[in-house]
Amino acid sequence: MTPSVREDAPLRAVVLGTAQDGGRPQVGCHCGLCQAARRDPALVEGPSALAVIDDVQHKIWLVDVTPAFPQQFDWLETYLGSPYALAGALVTHAHIGHYLGLAHLGREVMGAHGVPVYVSPPMARFLTAHAPWSQLVQVGNIRLEPLAPDVPHSLAPGLSATLIPVPHRNEHADTMAIVLEGPMRRLLYLPDIDRWEPWADTLARVLPSVDIALLDGTFYDADELPGRSRQEIPHPPVVDTLERLARLPPLPQTTVYVTHLNHSNRLWDPVHAEALAAHGLRVARRGDQHVL
Template identity: 45%
Template structure:
């Protein structure tokens, strides 16, 4: 994957809910097709920031997904080779974690001594999430190789000249009291919001104000309809039609991500896909780039 020179670019490395596509153990038509034809595989939701103004380019991930080894490979051209380890990619400059759920942290396991064996990799997360990593013996061999950096909600963090990132708390199921964040990224020219998970728009009073303040908003599109749950109890995610009704009128470029494998917007011949595009809202795709 190539990137424009002397630019800050946000790039989508995955669009799916935590389990990806195909979903483990699922034999719905969509997942069965992906098992039969791996080219139809889609990775769990992930965003990267690439700053080619620097040498070597700065590379940051948002979330460490179960598909991290494939997602880092998509960035091979800008990561380059490790300076001391032949045939190994250079590690990214850091990883930001939105929250502690599986699809956003499971990739950390690939960074430990059994796999990538990173050294001093910076992990940016809420203090409570960092403390949870420190307190979990399973993570001990990995944590020794990381620099856990606490994020202060609402406080911008400078990554490079004219490149800042700010964590903003959002409501999302929180089994461990570690919280969930969305990230607002301010580049030299444009602002982007990355919000893969939220429970309910009504529970976040600042939603419309914050979405209107950015140029691009990548938002939770887990489900299109409650019918996708097949009789299971309701899951706390906003439905796509509600998101469109609330925000499609904004001047912001609205892009749907974190899509569950059951969601019909994945099918270009579905009424749901047609309705989304008719509204002017976009459906994210792996490799999609946004100049900041």
């Protein structure tokens, strides 16, 4: 895959992974979709993450640092074709699929120096208070940059990020969606949310203001979790998201994707993904590229 670099649009977001925290295949799972991924390496996928690429300065910002960070970073370097510097990372929340990869910045592996990690203030407190993350802070491998929510923060000239609080199971800290804004486009990254209802007004406000949205697509429908009612499912099923989007005023400039697919999700099958796209909702794929 050859990335196309546009001199007039030096910033782009590239999708690094599209699976739920456990990836595909999920360890210990013998469902048909996981077994298929064990037979065919092309079906293996890491947890949901993005990279923002500055092709002029040769810099990378990660959006979520997953347990598959080593593989995802290797894939990205091959994709880019030349070394880029890690300029920073943004982390949405303290569930394993979204921050465990930070451990590789420590002295046992990369021995990074002062990589800025942009997080909410509660997430910064969590990382500062608990090993092994506290060691990254003490040694100076990472430099925590707590960001107040709902206001844009500049990451570099022409690139800003806004954290937006999201209702989610917050055992350790809180959960953020992230809006990235480049010189040309805005992108919403929202891999985890419990339900749309408490966030309905925010969704209706934010979606029309962005050009690209990547939303929580963990489960396709309630049938994926037999024996559990719709109310018990800790993510909005994609069929509900589709209904909710249909109730919003038309979004002519926003392209909406789902990501963070559970290993059990039927949308891994391109036939089902195409059927969903016919309804205006796309399935994110590794290597998708969005000019910012």
